[in-house]
Amino acid sequence: MLELFKSLWDYRGFVFSSIRNEFAARFARSRLGGLWMIINPLAQVAIYALVLSNVLAAKLPGIDNKYAYALYLMAGMLAWSLFAEVIGRCLTLFIDQGNLMKKMRFPRITLPVIVVGSSLLNYLLLFVALLVVFALLGQWPNLQMFWLIPLTVAVTALAVGIGLILGVLNVFIRDVGQVVPILLQVWFWFTPVVYPLNIIPEKFRSLMELNPMFPIVSAYHDILVYAKAPDITQIAVMTVVALGLLLLGLFMFRRAAPEMVDVL
Amino acid sequence: MSLLTVSNLGKAYRVYASEFQRIGRWFGLNTKPSEEHWVLKNINFAIEPGEAIGIVGQNGAGKSTLLKMITGTLQPTEGRVQVNGRIAAILELGMGFTPDLTGRQNVYHAAGLMGFSADKISGVINDIEAFAEIGSYFDEPVRTYSSGMQMRVAFAVATAIRPEILIVDEALSVGDSYFQHKSFDRIREFQAQGTTLLIVSHDRGSIQALCNRAILLEKGTVLKDGKPEEVMDFYNALIAEKENSTVQLRELEDGSIQTRSGTGEASIGTVTLHNAAGAPIEFVSVGENVSLRINITINSAIPELVVGYLIKDRLGQPVFGTNSHHLGCKIDDLDAGETVSYSFNFAANLGVGSYSVAVALHTSDSHLSRNYEWMDLTLVFNVVNISQREFVGLAWMPPTVECSR
Secondary structure: OHHHHHHHHHOHHHHHHHHHHHHHHHHHOOOOOOHHHHHHHHHHHHHHHHHHHHHHHHHOOOOOOOOHHHHHHHHHHHHHHHHHHHHHHHHHHHHHOHHHHHHOOOOOOHHHHHHHHHHHHHHHHHHHHHHHHHHHOOOOOOHHHHHHHHHHHHHHHHHHHHHHHHHHHHHHOOHHHHHHHHHHHHHHHOOOOOOOHHHOOHHHHHHHHHOOHHHHHHHHHHHHHOOOOOOHHHHHHHHHHHHHHHHHHHHHHHHHHHHHHHHO | OOOEEEEEEEEEEEEOOOHHHHHHHHOOOOOOOOEEEEEEEEEEEEEOOOOEEEEEEOOOOOHHHHHHHHHOOOOOOEEEEEEOOOEEEEOOOOOOOOOOOEHHHHHHHHHHHOOOOHHHHHHHHHHHHHHHOOHHHHHOEHHHOOHHHHHHHHHHHHOOOOOOEEEEEOOOOOOOHHHHHHHHHHHHHHHHOOOEEEEEOOOHHHHHHHOOEEEEEEOOEEEEEEOHHHHHHHHHHHHHOOOOOEEEEEEOOOOOEEEEEEOOOEEEEEEEEEOOOOOEOOEEEOOOEEEEEEEEEEOOOEEEEEEEEEEEOOOOOEEEEEEHHHHOOOEEEEOOOOEEEEEEEEEOOEOOEEEEEEEEEEOOOOOOOOEEEEEEEEEEEEEEOOOOOOOOOOEOOOOOOOOOO
């Protein structure tokens, strides 16, 4: 494990230049460049807000902003987009980089780290855009927002853990790459991002406890929409789960790494 | 300590009845692969600093698998590779280049992929730019490059910092011939400074010109490891070898190894060199008229016999070769027990040095069609300069000269 971090440190130059190159390549030939990364989720929010606000807006208790539903949506989307991006990219990571892995010698661990770095960069841009939109809609930044730092770490750990497990499996069993996007869609709709929790019938609500993204998204709602501290116990449990998955993912990655090149 | 030690190296590709069994193995389940396909087995060799080693073998012999395990992209199934130094490979040039970024940015990135820090690259970036010689294109996006320009930049990065071991795939031609010369100069320069070369090639010439040792791989094992001339002779015989034919090696008195191969319908008897007076000779004067006499015994009836010979210099580089088919002297329908004698007459317009003669008996125009017998080092002779003016080189091309002012 220690050598893993050492090789990562030795290749930090490569990790940073990969993240920068990916970012720069995006700007290279399009006028809006990196802005598309923000426009995409914001457009999605706008669509949901337009279509669903009349249906769902009345169901949001405890907030008097008339754009409450849009704020609620954006807060949830911020968390979900990071989660989904990391998983989606880890899923096909080793297959996409197969050629490079077959032909160059470099620490393979740099690949998921590059994904995390570049996803966090997108996340940061989206967050800044979100703050601007929030301010325009009358919601100002508050001190509770510092909670987002540990939350971001937790959601990243969860996503990398799941992403590594699935990405490794996908190298050997390609069906994984087909089924995961479907499952992610299902998971998205089973997490209260688009709708408030209170529209779920009481007897099903306990099922939500099993969804590790539920405490995350709820915490984002608490912080960004309601400006209050999140529920620490739920987050703590979820963080333990995330770390467990992350360790499992790293373990599988270590075991599979020598064989991956054989089948790519 | 050796620079590179390969011990008992083997690589198997494993197939499992179900991929879940493979995954179970990671977690300690004792599942057996349903198939094991060994592409390399029991490879042993050690390489010392400053050596230059050619790796030859037919397609599928395991050359690239071996190199991948030496560079570390592929993990061995058994045995180990121990490297004491940095390896650079010129196998896949331009890996990791992003088309939308400039040459300069890509250089930083590609060198990072090789494990260099940005500071270290900044120290050599000017050398890289100068070596690539692509002018202002260096700061243009790589997508605007011709493939030759991309190769130049990629080669310049790959060899920016002298490695302890350099792996070169010779089939990979680096752009135009000017740059090829330049890149080979750099490779030779590295060699002079102590870099060990590992060269993969099919080209006899470059293996013998650059290497002092060659390793022949065949069906995943090391078939021969030795002097380039011997290994290349063996390799050529191996290619020429058809069904039912055998390859024999015989050590000559001076320690060099003679390769004899073929199907055996005809065999080479005595091979001698005679001067104009008909006396057998071992020393030939530059430009002297000589005749190469080859006696052949026919072992079983054959429809056609072509006799070819090849004169090689002391490094085994071909100097001149031809055969009776090209010369228009052919004997058809030979019976078992017959003896045939050929006499090739020529002027020995050769430079000073030692030469060997390889002889081949076959049909049609080359020994690749049907090879009755191929024998290296049938005869060794020396060319000495007694009568001509001083000159250097392999060939004697007497000029006349005019000068004016």
